[in-house]
Structure formats: C-alpha cells, structure tokens
Amino acid sequence: MLIKLIKHDLMATYREFTGLYIALLLLSIIGPFIVSTEIEWAMFVLFLVIFGVTVATLVVTFLTIIRLYSRRLFSNEGYLTLTLPVKTRDTIISKVITGFVWSSLSALVLIFSGIIFVSFMLIVPSVFSSSFDSLSLLFNEIWKTNAMWVYMQSFLVILPSSLLESIYSLILLVFVITLINTSFIKKYKVAIGIVTYILLSLALNSLLGNLHGELLVFSPVTTLDNEFSLELLRQLSFTVNGVNYAINFIGYLLYIAGLGYATWWLLENKLEIE
C-alpha cells in the first residue's frame, strides 16, 4: 500500500515540475549557442531566463512540498487521504518520500543542466569564439589538477549525511504542518506553523552543530586571502573526521525517528481536521 500511496502522491504533483525540468534542460543546451553569438542583449535575456527558471524551480519545489503536506493531508483532500485504509505510519512515510523525490530530482536537474551548460561552453571550445578561449584553457588546467576529483570524492563522502539532513528537514515540515492541524492549535495556524518551523529548525540544527565539529578537513587549507594557485589545487586532499561524521549521522537519524514518532502520535491522538 505504501508504494500505491507514493505513486498517487507523485501523480498528484508531477505536473508542477515537468515543464520546468524540460525548460532547464533545453536552456542548458541552447544557452551556450546563444552565448557564442556574443550578442549582448541575447546573452542578457538568456541569463535572465536561466535565473528565472532556476528560481522558479526552487520555489515550485518548495511550494509543491508544502502543498503536498498541507492540502493533501489537512484540507478537503485530507478527507480522502486520512480515511484511506492505510497505516498512519505509511501515510507519513509516503509524504516524506514524495517530498524527498521532488527535492532531490530538482537538485539533480539543476546540477545536470549546469554540467551540460559548462560542458558545451568549455569542453567543446570549437563552438565558441576566441573570447572564451582563456576561460576554457583555465578550466582545462583546473581539470587536470587533483582538485576536481577531490571535490567529487568529498561530495560523495558527505552525500549520505546530506541526504539524511534533507529527510530530516522534510519530516520537520510534516511534523509542524501536522501540529497546526491538531487540537493544540486553534488559531493563527499558518503564523504559528512558520514560527515553530524556524525555531525548531534553529534549535535542532544548533544542538547538533554544537555536538560536533567539521566533518571533512581539507589540506592544504585554502582561504580567500590565498592567491589562486594551480599548485595548491594539485596538492589538495581531505580527511574525514570519523567521530564528527558519526555524531552528525546518528544525530539526524535520531531527529528523523523522533519527529516521525511525534507526527505519528499527533495524527493518532490529536488530529482535528477542519
């Protein structure tokens, strides 16, 4: 049943994203060719459109997730969602997974579009005029250093923790939206929801942040004061602070379990749909 719930949640929301994802991918392919014309106004319009579509993707992702957790659970549609013969636990999990799918997919499409754009601009330099040659050469030099590989490795190392953080943020959102739809909160639900989310988020993040230090330590240490040096990039490496990483990882797991249980308890004992 959980799979069916996720399927219907995805079907209810995919229309919001398809146009934006297609637009981003098209822009990443067409964009470099517009840049190659070196027509200033065309480049200005292009970057304006790219900026607009990127912001729209982020905003739509956020609003769709909010609507998924509020409208589909606690407004008229909630009369269907909350009377389905499914476990409360499955209802919560399906909402979190659907939110996770869309936030991850939006991030992936944005990153992928960026990679396509940069690849067209720099890895296929013949497409472009000489004014981009120096940029292309610099990128090629950086590419030859160890740095890109190191950053990619560090990204992969930090990925599990980032994914957990993303799930924690989503479940915190489900918890707060559930809280304002219980018998505890009678008035000013939206305002109370926003304030509660911000305060809880600040409190939980600072608590976990204070329990551990940096997860990754890069060497040699680069600062903004350092001059840019390819030599520094060639020497770049990083180490993982295992203890800090474990605290961070377990901390998010505990947050997810705690908030998940709290949401379940509220839905089971205090739900008061209007």
Added chain:
Amino acid sequence: MIEIKNVSKRYGQKVALSNVDLSLKPGKIIGLLGPNGSGKTTLIKILNGLLRDYEGEVTIEGHPINEITKGLVSYLPDRNYLPNWTNAEGAIKIFKDLYSDFDELKMRSLLEKLNLNPKEPLKTMSKGMKEKFQLALVMSRNAKIYILDEPIGGVDPAARELILKTILENYAQDSMVLISTHLIADIEQIFDSVIFLKEGEVVLNDDVDTIRQTHGMSIEAYFKEVFRC
C-alpha cells in the same frame, strides 16, 4: 457493529458532543438528524478517524478507529474531497487502487445511470455533478458501513430522487447506512431508524415506524416539534 460509549467532544468552551452512547446494528438505514451545530459532523468525523481528540470509546466491529475500520467504512463527506487535477477516470483509478472492495463494474454502471462522463475533468464538473460522482464512487465500494454526510445537500430536487435511488439500490442488505441530513422530508422515506442530536446529546434513537405510530406524525414533523425554538 458500531459501538459509541460515553463519547464527549469540546471545541474550547463549546460542547460538540456530550456523553453520547449509541449501539448501531447492521442491515439498517439510519438517519442522523439534528440542526446545524448539533454534533452530527463531529460524530461522523470521529467514526472516520478525522477527529482523534475526544473522550470515550468508539469501536467498529470491535476495532478502535484505525486502518481496519477505515477499510470497513465507505465515507462521503459534506464537501468535494477529490483532487481537481484529474478527471473522473483518474478518480476511479485512485479508488480502484486504494480500496480493495471497490467494484469498478458497479461504478461504470452508476456513471451511465447518473449521466456522468468519465473523461470530464473534475474541475469542470458542477457542484451537483461532483456530488453525484462522489456518491457513485462511495456506493461502488462493497463496504460494511456507508456513512453519508449531507448526500443531497447541494443538489436540485430532481437529482435528490436519483441520489436516494442510487443509495437504495447499491447498499448490501447486511450493511449499514448512516445518513446525516437536515433535508428530512426528502429522505425520511428511506430511513429504518433515526437518531436526533440536540446540542451534542442524543435525544432520540428509535425506529421510524415506532415514532410515527407513537406520535402520529411524520419524522420531519416530529423533528420540528423536538427542535422548536
């Protein structure tokens, strides 16, 4: 089948239900009657698990309100609860997917009888059409209990007859139908028994024939007498 023991519910200072005790048996069409604010919808929400913070005990076939009881109850709320992004066909797929007791053939036949187009987007349907469509979905489940909150509230008198006919023709004889309404005259002929709720309290729970014989008047006339201001 449905046991409600000493159930009370307050919204702040306002009492919505006060020590409600009811034992509802299968094989009957029961009218849940009362003026606005008498607690009908509150009781229905409790039975469907949409209100969880109350005093007392509610069980359906021995189970507290949970996913099992939700599988036993086919519920029509007093509002449009279907998502607007789909059409009738999409809504049928949702019900088919999520309710194991959903009878698609019955639904197709009801669509024809109610003159509804399965390709029509839900957002372009009129209020009356949506109500008929939702009722068709709800009555297409082979449920043990049907709970219908104001099923004829938003439709014209001609459609009311059709809706009542749909209810009567589509519930199994061993199941229970609980109908909340304030349009008593239109619907009282199908009730086997009625419950009167007044300010959150049950003031009457009896068979319609007994009420008619004892008081010598229709259910609507008796309702007006009980709830006279």
